[in-house]
Amino acid sequence: MQKHFIGGVRPGSIIAQDVYGSDGVLLIKKGSMFREQYIPRFIDAGVQEIFIEDNGNMTPETIASIRKSLNIQDVIHDKTRTHAQSQIKKTMLKFKSVTNADIQRIGQIVEDMIDQLLDKKDFVFALSQLRSVDDYTYQHSVNVGVLALIIGIDLGLEKEQLKQLGMGAILHDIGKIMVPEEIIKKPAKLTAEEFSEVKKHTEYGYEILIQTEIPEEAAKIALHHHEKFDGTGYSRGLKNTKIPLFARIVSVADVYDAMSNDRVYQRKSSPDKVYREITHQGDRHFDTQIMETFARHINIYPTGTGVILNSGHRGIVLYQNKLYPESPIIRVFLPKEKDVRRLYFDLDLSLNTKWHIIDTF
Ligand SMILES: [Fe+2]
Numbered sequence: 001m002q003k004h005f006i007g008g009v010r011p012g013s014i015i016a017q018d019v020y021g022s023d024g025v026l027l028i029k030k031g032s033m034f035r036e037q038y039i040p041r042f043i044d045a046g047v048q049e050i051f052i053e054d055n056g057n058m059t060p061e062t063i064a065s066i067r068k069s070l071n072i073q074d075v076i077h078d079k080t081r082t083h084a085q086s087q088i089k090k091t092m093l094k095f096k097s098v099t100n101a102d103i104q105r106i107g108q109i110v111e112d113m114i115d116q117l118l119d120k121k122d123f124v125f126a127l128s129q130l131r132s133v134d135d136y137t138y139q140h141s142v143n144v145g146v147l148a149l150i151i152g153i154d155l156g157l158e159k160e161q162l163k164q165l166g167m168g169a170i171l172h173d174i175g176k177i178m179v180p181e182e183i184i185k186k187p188a189k190l191t192a193e194e195f196s197e198v199k200k201h202t203e204y205g206y207e208i209l210i211q212t213e214i215p216e217e218a219a220k221i222a223l224h225h226h227e228k229f230d231g232t233g234y235s236r237g238l239k240n241t242k243i244p245l246f247a248r249i250v251s252v253a254d255v256y257d258a259m260s261n262d263r264v265y266q267r268k269s270s271p272d273k274v275y276r277e278i279t280h281q282g283d284r285h286f287d288t289q290i291m292e293t294f295a296r297h298i299n300i301y302p303t304g305t306g307v308i309l310n311s312g313h314r315g316i317v318l319y320q321n322k323l324y325p326e327s328p329i330i331r332v333f334l335p336k337e338k339d340v341r342r343l344y345f346d347l348d349l350s351l352n353t354k355w356h357i358i359d360t361f
Contacts, residue, residue: 014053021045058333110166145170147253168218175205202235324350
């Protein structure tokens, strides 16, 4: 346990003692995770220093070396992912137009992705660990493409349909190039007017794509990817299977990937929260069959994820428990001062019900 000035506490640190304001009111309980947004509240309440848990033997170097040794593999090749990201970036940064040459290049990338995915027997999607907020839109577009293809393959779509699905999924947000950048990048909640401006990206996207040689089925993904199964979405308020199949697939992939990552205005949710939220929203917002298909290919805690346990210890996910996805096998790091001989131990959470994951980092 160490004492730190509020300004020097790293977000994600575990608070080691209950924190009270100068009026004696409890501000936050021990064991909670420190977040940057607490700082003004603590300062207002007269708190200058707090105690945080020592990270023990878990240094950034040990985390990096474990992740390296786990040989975490992406479902598509790094080269394909990088190529896809730079292609979508180029397409979106061009002056509000998409050419047939862009469409052909994206079509080629999607064919490569399909071949690589079909090559794998059992693909489980693992989110890349590091993503920059700046390149969020491009990384998100590619992830939505990969996730949509995984669902499409499991649903038994033909190769040509998969190609249309993948292209439309990668380009689903292309209409955002027509929405003012200050609204897209606004680091706060949008006003009602701004939100109605953002909603137009679905119409804009369809108008842009329909002028190219992309098949209409793919262009319709841009128009309908914010429709909800119960009819409460946009742009047309379509219900149930009136929403085109490809758009139903992309809406699941889109919401999942958006929630799993830091955005300009919102920090990411932990993988288990995303998983639960998305399966709860299930019957109202999504096509249940598509969601169940999707859930089979998602790890709640992908290998290599940093986790925080209810005991305050930190660890790294080593392996999955196929039957108990919420209880993986983890390497737990011990506090430095307690045991100099042992740096860590490995723990199967499915066999130790006393321990469970409360957050990720
Ligand atoms: Fe969108």
